[in-house]
Amino acid sequence: MELISLLKHDVKGCLGCNACRYGKPCVQKDDFNDMVPKILEADLLVFASPLYFWTLSSRLKAFIERFYCIAQEDPAPPLGRYEKYPVRDCALLMTAADDFFWTFEQAVSYYQFAIVNYIGFHDKGMLLAGGCGDTNGSPQIEKTGHLQAAYDFGRHIYE
Numbered sequence: 001m002e003l004i005s006l007l008k009h010d011v012k013g014c015l016g017c018n019a020c021r022y023g024k025p026c027v028q029k030d031d032f033n034d035m036v037p038k039i040l041e042a043d044l045l046v047f048a049s050p051l052y053f054w055t056l057s058s059r060l061k062a063f064i065e066r067f068y069c070i071a072q073e074d075p076a077p078p079l080g081r082y083e084k085y086p087v088r089d090c091a092l093l094m095t096a097a098d099d100f101f102w103t104f105e106q107a108v109s110y111y112q113f114a115i116v117n118y119i120g121f122h123d124k125g126m127l128l129a130g131g132c133g134d135t136n137g138s139p140q141i142e143k144t145g146h147l148q149a150a151y152d153f154g155r156h157i158y159e
């Protein structure tokens with residue numbers, strides 16, 4: 001298992017230049033290029049993010065956009081796609097201050113559409129931890145059952 005914190009790495013969003021579609025490496029010179037072999041070797045990718053403005057953090061979104069450079073041409077694309085991605089398992093972990101019935105709706109929609117449906121990763125589950133604090137920076141996750149739930153989720157993801 002390896003933990004990669006996007007707070008400690010420089011990963012820029014995709015430029016849409018398509019250099020990678022012509023057999024060239026990604027033109028972005030940042031830390032994502034060093035992460036590609038790890039992504040390709042991983043069995044499971046766990047995407048973890050706080051909820052920012054009702055969706056994934058911009059750092060995580062930029063990381064996911066860069067998956068474009070690891071896609072390969074697919075001569076028989078399902079669902080009209082023209083590329084295929086390596087098949088991996090994935091999971092989503094998120095925290096949020098709010099805990100409304102709709103708090104994670106946008107983030108879950110993006111995860112399910114982009115990562116599960118489009119890229120084609122196999123969803124192993126989500127842990128959506130609402131009510132973890134307020135927007136004034138007072139964390140309260142220890143007052144919830146979310147930390148134990150996250151521990152249990154990780155222990156049982158492959159049962």
